[in-house]
Amino acid sequence: MDWTAIKVVSSSEAVEAVSYILTSEGAVGVQIDDAKDFANLKPGRYGKHGEIIDPEKIPHRESGAAVTGYFPQNIFFPELVSTIQEKVNKLKEYQLDPGAGVVVSEAVNNKDWATVWQKYYHPLRVTNQLTIVPQWENYQQQATNEKLIILDPGMAFGTGTHPTTRLMLEALEIVVRGGESMIDVGTGSGVLSIAAKQLGVGKVEAYDVDEVAVRSAKKNIALNPAAADVKVGVNSLLDGIHTQADLIVANILAEIIIPLVPQAFENLKPGGQFLVSGIIKDKVALVEQELMKHHFVIDQKLRMKDWYGIIAHKSAEGEE
Numbered sequence: 001m002d003w004t005a006i007k008v009v010s011s012s013e014a015v016e017a018v019s020y021i022l023t024s025e026g027a028v029g030v031q032i033d034d035a036k037d038f039a040n041l042k043p044g045r046y047g048k049h050g051e052i053i054d055p056e057k058i059p060h061r062e063s064g065a066a067v068t069g070y071f072p073q074n075i076f077f078p079e080l081v082s083t084i085q086e087k088v089n090k091l092k093e094y095q096l097d098p099g100a101g102v103v104v105s106e107a108v109n110n111k112d113w114a115t116v117w118q119k120y121y122h123p124l125r126v127t128n129q130l131t132i133v134p135q136w137e138n139y140q141q142q143a144t145n146e147k148l149i150i151l152d153p154g155m156a157f158g159t160g161t162h163p164t165t166r167l168m169l170e171a172l173e174i175v176v177r178g179g180e181s182m183i184d185v186g187t188g189s190g191v192l193s194i195a196a197k198q199l200g201v202g203k204v205e206a207y208d209v210d211e212v213a214v215r216s217a218k219k220n221i222a223l224n225p226a227a228a229d230v231k232v233g234v235n236s237l238l239d240g241i242h243t244q245a246d247l248i249v250a251n252i253l254a255e256i257i258i259p260l261v262p263q264a265f266e267n268l269k270p271g272g273q274f275l276v277s278g279i280i281k282d283k284v285a286l287v288e289q290e291l292m293k294h295h296f297v298i299d300q301k302l303r304m305k306d307w308y309g310i311i312a313h314k315s316a317e318g319e320e
């Protein structure tokens, strides 16, 4: 698992509020580097492990504080950074000094964080029927209608916990009646394909432009016998695909959904449903316009936190 760190350079008094902002946006751990903590160190006093402290040898901030949140890497980083920046800017409204208020992200490749991840990633009932179960947990079904998705997210996006994935899982639960054919565009960890099979979808083809994601999806599909017949391959969007499916699902950024819209129309049966997610508020209207331009009818809009999903269907002949 690759990690991304988002560091907020702020003030000592805002440390707790900034830590809260980072964890509420999905950080699985935060690290605080506060100049005040350093100022309180007394030379020669015993440290936590019985060592004598020489403050001069400890790297430290001269002023203010920085809080770093660690996040599993995902493609929504630009949105995450701007959401965190907005929330940091608003600290003033709560009479807290945001200090420099600078938000920066950097990639981290640290094996230790993979184990932290395992510590925080537990079985989670994400919808009425679907529960995501990390591969390393021994989980027993709690309700008769509960369906399990066993996942080892590895390097690919799709732990099932991100709001954009949860919106798609909700949307699948709303539309699936059983026996449909489906294409999963940008499958990541394969989570939506596995969920679809568990909900009763018949034939599923899953694609991702990233080979690492395709490997991860194959690995996860092998962990879920109900999804054994899902076909996974490397492909960009629906380039070169000519089929007639009942359902197409895609949890990708709005900018990538736009060129997918006409391809989805071409590859859906009349009345077939197109489920999309990964859309921030500012881009909802753009995606809706594109859908309507290509003769989709918008049936439902779903929202979770700052994210939106849309359920649309390909208009059948004669349909207004």
Ligand SMILES: C[S@@+](CC[C@H](N)C(=O)[O-])C[C@H]1O[C@@H](n2cnc3c(N)ncnc32)[C@H](O)[C@@H]1O
Pocket: 075, 156, 157, 158, 159, 160, 164, 165, 168, 185, 186, 187, 188, 189, 190, 191, 192, 207, 208, 209, 210, 213, 235, 236, 237, 251, 252, 256, 278
């Ligand atoms: C946000 S993740 C979604 C993963 C999973 N479907 C979920 O809902 O959790 C988006 C995925 O789309 C893939 N992707 C990005 N651009 C793509 C493209 N042009 N064609 C196919 N897949 C793409 C990424 O590699 C990534 O795995």
